Amino acid sequence: MKNLLLAWQFWAILSAIFAALTAVFAKVGIENINSDFATFIRTIVIMVVLAAILSMIGGWQPVSTISPRTWTFLILSGLATGASWLCYFRALKLGxxxxxxxxxxxxxxxxxxxxxxxxxxxxxxxxxxxxxxxxxxxxxxxxxx
Missing domain, CATH: 1.20.5 (Single alpha-helices involved in coiled-coils or other helix-helix interfaces)
Structure with missing residues (x-):
């Protein structure tokens, strides 16, 4: 079991399963709401869950240990993720x-x-x-x- 938890394939398959559930749940969830506002709610849920996970596993680290290069690329990744989610929810609303x-x-x-x-x-x-x-x-x- 420990080897399974260390395999990237295991986590990639779980990602696919959760992505599929995301599409189905989101399609129902955005039925009577603005897709951008739905994305905002989804983002809050993700932040709360991740904060809880980081707290449980002791995964927080000092901000000062993060290099400027890492900050730059994480910020760019966050912007791309946000744009992707906004577009995805809009597409789900329409299609x-x-x-x-x-x-x-x-x-x-x-x-x-x-x-x-x-x-x-x-x-x-x-x-x-x-x-x-x-x-x-x-x-x-x-x-x-």
């Missing part, structure tokens, strides 16, 4: 969850492209084939014909 969520997951393709371009990561031919299949499948799921 079907079964089509919005897969299209949102085109981020998989973009992460691969950005990681290769900006982080110097290397992907193999089978990796690129998988990414192409994800992109094709996403387009087919999002298609409303």
């Amino acid at each position: 079907d969850a079964a089509r919005v969520a897969p299209l949102d997951k085109m981020s998989v393709l973009l992460v691969a492209l950005f990681a290769v371009t900006f982080l110097g990561e290397k992907l193999t031919v089978p990796n690129w084939l998988g990414i192409a299949l994800i992109a094709g499948g996403t387009v087919l799921v999002a298609y409303k014909g």
